[in-house]
Amino acid sequence: MPEITYRDALNLALKEEMRRDPSVVTWGEDVAFYEGSFKVTRGLLAEFGEGRVKDTPISENTIVGVAIGAAMGGLRPVAELMTVNFALLAMDQIINHMTKIRYMFGGQVNLPMVIRAPGGGGSQLAAQHSQSLETFFMHAPGMYVAVPATPADAKGLLKSAIRDNNPVMFLEHELLYNSKGEVSDDPELLVPFGKCEIKRPGKDVTIVAYSRMTILALAAAEELAKENIACEVVDLRTLAPLDTETFVQSVKKTGRAVVVEECWRTCGLGAEIATRIYDHCFDSLLSPVQRVSGLDVPMPYSRKLEKLCIPQVEDIIGAVKEVLSEKY
Amino acid sequence: MDTKLRAILPDHDLLKMYEQMVLCREFEESCAEQYTKGHITGFLHLYSGQEAVAVGSTRALHKDDYILSAYREHAQAIVRGAEPKRVMAELFGKATGLCKGKGGSMHLFDPDLSFMGGYAIVGGQFPIAVGLAFAAKFRQEGRIAACFFGDGAVNQGNFHEGLNWARLWELPVLFVCENNLYGIGTEVHRSSALADIHKRTCGYEVPSTQVDGMDVMAVYQAIKYAAEWVREHNSAYLVEAMTYRFRGHSMADPGKYRSAAELELWKSRDPLPNFGKRLIEEEIAGQTQLDAIRKEAVAVVQEAVRFAEESPWPEDAEVYNDIYV
Numbered sequence: 001m002p003e004i005t006y007r008d009a010l011n012l013a014l015k016e017e018m019r020r021d022p023s024v025v026t027w028g029e030d031v032a033f034y035e036g037s038f039k040v041t042r043g044l045l046a047e048f049g050e051g052r053v054k055d056t057p058i059s060e061n062t063i064v065g066v067a068i069g070a071a072m073g074g075l076r077p078v079a080e081l082m083t084v085n086f087a088l089l090a091m092d093q094i095i096n097h098m099t100k101i102r103y104m105f106g107g108q109v110n111l112p113m114v115i116r117a118p119g120g121g122g123s124q125l126a127a128q129h130s131q132s133l134e135t136f137f138m139h140a141p142g143m144y145v146a147v148p149a150t151p152a153d154a155k156g157l158l159k160s161a162i163r164d165n166n167p168v169m170f171l172e173h174e175l176l177y178n179s180k181g182e183v184s185d186d187p188e189l190l191v192p193f194g195k196c197e198i199k200r201p202g203k204d205v206t207i208v209a210y211s212r213m214t215i216l217a218l219a220a221a222e223e224l225a226k227e228n229i230a231c232e233v234v235d236l237r238t239l240a241p242l243d244t245e246t247f248v249q250s251v252k253k254t255g256r257a258v259v260v261e262e263c264w265r266t267c268g269l270g271a272e273i274a275t276r277i278y279d280h281c282f283d284s285l286l287s288p289v290q291r292v293s294g295l296d297v298p299m300p301y302s303r304k305l306e307k308l309c310i311p312q313v314e315d316i317i318g319a320v321k322e323v324l325s326e327k328y
Numbered sequence: 329m330d331t332k333l334r335a336i337l338p339d340h341d342l343l344k345m346y347e348q349m350v351l352c353r354e355f356e357e358s359c360a361e362q363y364t365k366g367h368i369t370g371f372l373h374l375y376s377g378q379e380a381v382a383v384g385s386t387r388a389l390h391k392d393d394y395i396l397s398a399y400r401e402h403a404q405a406i407v408r409g410a411e412p413k414r415v416m417a418e419l420f421g422k423a424t425g426l427c428k429g430k431g432g433s434m435h436l437f438d439p440d441l442s443f444m445g446g447y448a449i450v451g452g453q454f455p456i457a458v459g460l461a462f463a464a465k466f467r468q469e470g471r472i473a474a475c476f477f478g479d480g481a482v483n484q485g486n487f488h489e490g491l492n493w494a495r496l497w498e499l500p501v502l503f504v505c506e507n508n509l510y511g512i513g514t515e516v517h518r519s520s521a522l523a524d525i526h527k528r529t530c531g532y533e534v535p536s537t538q539v540d541g542m543d544v545m546a547v548y549q550a551i552k553y554a555a556e557w558v559r560e561h562n563s564a565y566l567v568e569a570m571t572y573r574f575r576g577h578s579m580a581d582p583g584k585y586r587s588a589a590e591l592e593l594w595k596s597r598d599p600l601p602n603f604g605k606r607l608i609e610e611e612i613a614g615q616t617q618l619d620a621i622r623k624e625a626v627a628v629v630q631e632a633v634r635f636a637e638e639s640p641w642p643e644d645a646e647v648y649n650d651i652y653v
Binding site for chain 1: 394425426427428429430431435437438439444445447449452454455456457458459460461462463464466467473485486489490492493496497649650651652653
């Protein structure tokens with residue numbers, strides 16, 4: 001299989017799905033002529049034309065709302081928000097409309113649409129451009145939330161998202177765009193929603209992670225292997241649907257769990273994962289669940305301070321050692 | 329008005345419009361009664377007084393044109409063809425309701441009628457209407473999206489984003505402002521720097537007009553012209569219909585911010601008796617026929633209430649249905 005970047009994997013997914021289905025259209029700020037601020041939409045305008053690949057005004061709420069209407073009207077729109085931070089300007093259409101329309105209208109209409117949004121911290125973009133808002137979306141019933149960690153998952157999940165008849169919030173990590181991995185060029189290879197992947201098997205500790213945190217967890221596991229600590233890394237891949245079964249089975253096997261989340265700790269998704277582990281694995285747990293989280297602060301600009309706010313490989317190593325040393 | 333009704337529409341259509349206005353009035357007044365009895369709960373925003381807008385507009389649109397509205401939309405749905413009994417059942421929260429009792433008064437929807445919903449976040453329907461117009465144009469369906477909203481919605485960013493977008497992408501969106509002069513209790517002059525709402529489209533070069541929203545034929549003619557313009561040019565147009573709600577914003581609002589004189593003035597412009605009078609004057613119908621139409625409307629509404637009362641509640645298991653496909 002060819003090795004390509006996360007960015008190119010997403011680009012390939014878009015191209016394949018647009019070739020496959022003429023009702024797939026895409027728009028967002030700078031996606032057409034500029035080819036995307038992160039170049040995920042490179043080459044789309046040239047191949048599919050201005051009718052299907054469209055630049056929009058800087059009107060985020062309307063970018064999402066127009067996608068809702070277009071989906072209702074029989075298309076499969078993929079709307080790009082330049083960064084997930086701007087999703088906050090579109091929360092009315094995302095939460096009040098997109099996640100409600102099917103339910104409040106009694107199931108009479110589907111919204112086959114995707115909102116793509118890059119996000120995450122670590123690029124010194126300061127407080128307004130470094131947020132990890134995944135928990136916000138996971139909290140609201142009525143949409144799916146994808147958080148791919150690898151190029152293969154990025155491609156396979158985006159293709160599933162575009163083909164799905166539910167609205168999908170597709171969260172890409174800005175620091176992963178240049179990461180490389182093997183990606184199938186089979187246009188029919190999809191990654192299913194609601195299915196975790198065990199990215200590394202192990203018997204001593206389960207590390208539950210997603211998106212870039214999975215990559216850090218794998219690095220931590222590699223280091224810990226040198227000390228004969230075998231970590232099992234479970235990559236959530238989608239936060240909704242959430243595949244509780246897979247991480248619960250893993251924790252039942254290892255008896256210990258570390259949850260890694262880039263978002264703020266208070267009410268962060270790690271609290272939900274930990275609760276589900278306690279609900280299902282209480283009798284198998286050998287020690288309390290450890291959470292490695294972003295700090296509860298607005299992101300500072302300074303490189304030195306920013307690093308404190310985002311989970312690091314050494315934080316995960318520390319948490320694994322803590323969970324191994326603690327006992328009930 | 330000089331033009332005779334018959335020069336505009338055939339008798340059958342004119343009588344149908346009168347019938348629809350009467351049905352909507354009877355329906356809304358019955359809703360008020362059912363609310364008082366506790367059969368309808370939650371928010372209830374009634375349309376009495378504004379009937380000429382829904383009836384005149386709907387008559388002027390094609391059957392497959394999309395219609396979107398806000399939360400004062402019972403009449404819009406019924407005039408479009410929704411069965412009164414299924415609308416009433418929805419208001420009662422029953423399983424037989426238009427949306428299985430999950431939407432209620434503010435969220436009526438019927439895709440078979442191209443009635444694409446009542447939305448209860450002020451101005452939330454603007455971008456959705458633009459998106460539907462995009463899909464219609466993309467699929468070369470020849471239909472337009474008619475987006476109804478109140479005077480309160482024009483100070484939302486969505487209004488301006490939607491006008492800009494529809495004009496920029498050359499999309500067939502007909503914006504219809506039902507200006508009933510009040511956003512809940514705030515009079516339009518106290519919320520809009522420019523209270524002549526139709527003039528606010530000039531920044532987007534979207535043509536617009538103002539029409540007497542208490543005159544069903546004036547509304548019909550204005551919307552007819554605007555809708556065809558939108559269809560022909562694949563671009564946006566705005567019609568501001570000057571109208572009035574005879575009741576408060578919702579059932580919780582006694583409407584004390586309006587003077588008795590103002591209410592009386594607008595009631596003298598009530599579209600129902602005024603249109604009825606014209607039908608008689610122009611010998612399109614006699615009083616007996618109009619009385620019969622009213623009697624029939626009362627019977628339809630009574631049947632709707634009976635249907636809603638006797639309909640079953642949704643099953644508990646229904647609570648989890650329809651979130652996802």
